[in-house]
Amino acid sequence: MIDPLIAEISSPEFVQLSLPPMVIGALAAMSCALxxxxxxxxxxxxxxxxxxxxxxxxxxxxxxxxxxxxxxxxxxxxxxxxxxxxxxxxxxxxxxxxxxxxxxxxxxxxxxxxxxxxxxxxxxxxxxxxxxxxxxxxxxxxxxxxxxxxxxAADPRALAGLPAPLWRLAAALAAMAALTRLFxxxxxxxxxxxxxxxxxxxxxxxxxxxxxxxxxxxxxxxxxxxGSILVIAMFICPPAAARLCANTLSRQVWLSMLFAALSALVGYVLAGYGPLWLGARGSVSAAGMIAVVSGLILALACVAGPARRRAGGALGAEGR
Amino acid sequence: MSAACEAAAAAGPARLARDAAAGAAERAGTATMALAPAQGMSVRGLSVSYGRIPAIMDVDADFPLGAMTAIIGPNGAGKSTLLKAALGLVPRLTGEVRVLGRPLERARDLIAYVPQRASVDWEFPARVIDVALMGLYRRKGLWRLFDRNDRRRAMECLAMVGMESFARRQIGELSGGQQQRVFIARALAQDAQAYLLDEPFAGVDAATERAIVAVLRQLRDAGRAVVCVHHDLSTAPVYFDRALLLNRVVVAQGPTAETLTPRNLRLAYGGRLETAATP
Structure with missing residues (x-):
């Protein structure tokens, strides 16, 4: 189970084809979640x-x-x-x-x-x-x-060939993080x-x-x-899920970063390999699958988030 | 009096205790408190309208230091509006506000505002201590976060309202009275000169009401101006030194006993009062 995974990740094709979209997806999701x-x-x-x-x-x-x-x-x-x-x-x-x-x-x-x-x-x-x-x-x-x-990753000439959105989103995330910290x-x-x-x-x-x-x-x-539609899920799903799992704002923000990155990575993998695992051919839209995964994380948090309905439950107990 | 001082010294910020002692000495020396308008918060010619409907008209009000003032009037009289307009939270048509002689814009350090409890979302992800810390905002630079000293000070303010053991509690778990106490603790942390509270006793339990009154009296005794929008005519003479009777215009203001006379109350409340007015 682990060995094929390592082989897959260390292959040149993975670095060429899968790594950039995964990193870009995670950067996009995190920039929006902040x-x-x-x-x-x-x-x-x-x-x-x-x-x-x-x-x-x-x-x-x-x-x-x-x-x-x-x-x-x-x-x-x-x-x-x-x-x-x-x-x-x-x-x-x-x-x-x-x-x-x-x-x-x-x-x-x-x-x-x-x-x-x-x-x-x-x-x-x-x-x-x-x-x-x-x-x-x-x-x-x-x-x-x-x-x-x-x-x-250590070769400046190769790094210059990284897709432009990667740099743009890295800059966006850095700016969002700096602004959030500053204010x-x-x-x-x-x-x-x-x-x-x-x-x-x-x-x-x-x-x-x-x-x-x-x-x-x-x-x-x-x-x-x-695109301009699926990005909405990236703004709202990770923070909403994090809200249901955290009691302080700083914890909520950190958790939302984690959920954003997670949905991008898992979403991309599922979009690429999910249909194969199900016996179908080809792949589905990565952005779409990322949105779906972030929605699933939110659904999971709704059911099992430790901070969900905390107020209602506690008030009920204390009011009696 | 000395008991209040000791309580303030033991529980609260040292400056409050020191000012309370000074206030006591001053009161002992002078029989009456003669206060110049600059000593406290003064409102002149304040008018506000919502759309075409006038909410308050040409209000002159004085909230002196070392006094607890109640803003009293029927529903829709503009009590909260007066408070909010005086603080610049709703746009005013006319009027000027000064705090210790300074215009409002330069008096941000001098004012603590406690809004109605229901005006915020208590599901916000914060603990009790986090809300108390918000009162220390003016003391911190842009980049700096709250440190151990701030936390200690916030804990002192929570102790003054009996909430120190709830410091790590999620605010959504609190009862209404506890939420109100946390709001008061946040205001205490500001160490302001004028404390303006919008219905601090609305929907709180008797123990909380007593605790809040005790803290507000400490502030008064320490020479701060305390102003509350208040709706309970029976407790107003007990809690407050001064009253401002409002029904879109100022009906009367001054020492509570002289202000809340049956005649003035009839003027403010119209015929609706007869049973409630006579204590």
């Missing part, structure tokens, strides 16, 4: 949904304008669209006095629809942006041509009790906008790997 923790506790999980949807028209618009599929261009377009949408959501919330869910629903549906219409236009013009890629990501295609085995107290206090936070001078509104911005950045960074 802001996701705070979205979840602020009851703003839908914000991740909204932001990942609205990135689509930005990416397509950038493509139509420049005719380029370069990562930087798509990032710029998506970032611009996400910022526009984030501003629109805040504006609809404040000016229209709509509850946040409704404000997001209105903005993200409209912008996503616009993105789909624009995707059709790319089909009409000579150059084409793959709809499937845009919606579900393309994790499997992110391979490391220059790798000849694990030794390539840890402020995020904690303003998420728990915004009124108290504002009175003692925590910049509550700026933090809220910053969290929205970080969410947008994570969604855009993960776009190449997992």
């Amino acid at each position: 802001p996701g923790n705070f979205l979840l506790l602020r009851r703003q999980s839908m914000l991740a949904d909204a932001v990942s949807h609205v990135a689509l028209p930005g990416i397509v618009a950038a493509f139509l304008l420049t005719g380029s599929m370069a990562g930087g261009t798509m990032m710029l377009g998506a970032g611009a669209a996400a910022l526009v949408a984030a501003g629109m959501i805040e504006a609809v919330r404040r000016v229209g006095r709509l509850e946040p869910g409704a404000a997001m629903g209105v903005v993200f549906t409209a912008m996503f629809a616009l993105g789909v219409l624009m995707l059709e236009r790319t089909g009409a013009s000579g150059v084409h942006l793959d709809v499937e890629h845009a919606l579900y990501g393309n994790l499997e295609s992110l391979i490391w041509f220059d790798a000849t085995g694990w030794s390539s 840890w107290k402020e995020l904690t206090i303003s998420t728990f009790d915004p009124g108290h936070a504002q009175v003692i001078g925590v910049p509550v509104r700026a933090l809220s906008l910053g969290l929205t911005g970080a969410t947008a950045a994570a969604a855009v960074a993960a776009f190449d790997a997992v």
